[in-house]
Amino acid sequence: MGTSEWQVVAEHLKRMLESIKFGSITLVVQDGKVIQIEKSEKVRLQSNKTR
Numbered sequence: 001m002g003t004s005e006w007q008v009v010a011e012h013l014k015r016m017l018e019s020i021k022f023g024s025i026t027l028v029v030q031d032g033k034v035i036q037i038e039k040s041e042k043v044r045l046q047s048n049k050t051r
Contacts, residue, residue: 001033009034 001009009027016025016039028036 005033009037012037 013025016037020039020041022044023039023041026038026040027034028038
């Protein structure tokens, strides 16, 4: 991957990291190149139960 390709990947990752609270970000690599970035975000709901 060339420098400009890495800059594009880095910019996408930066935006995703700024917008996620809980979850994961996965890079999909093929032939040594990032071909896909996936974001899976978790939403945690507070329980209505009292302990």
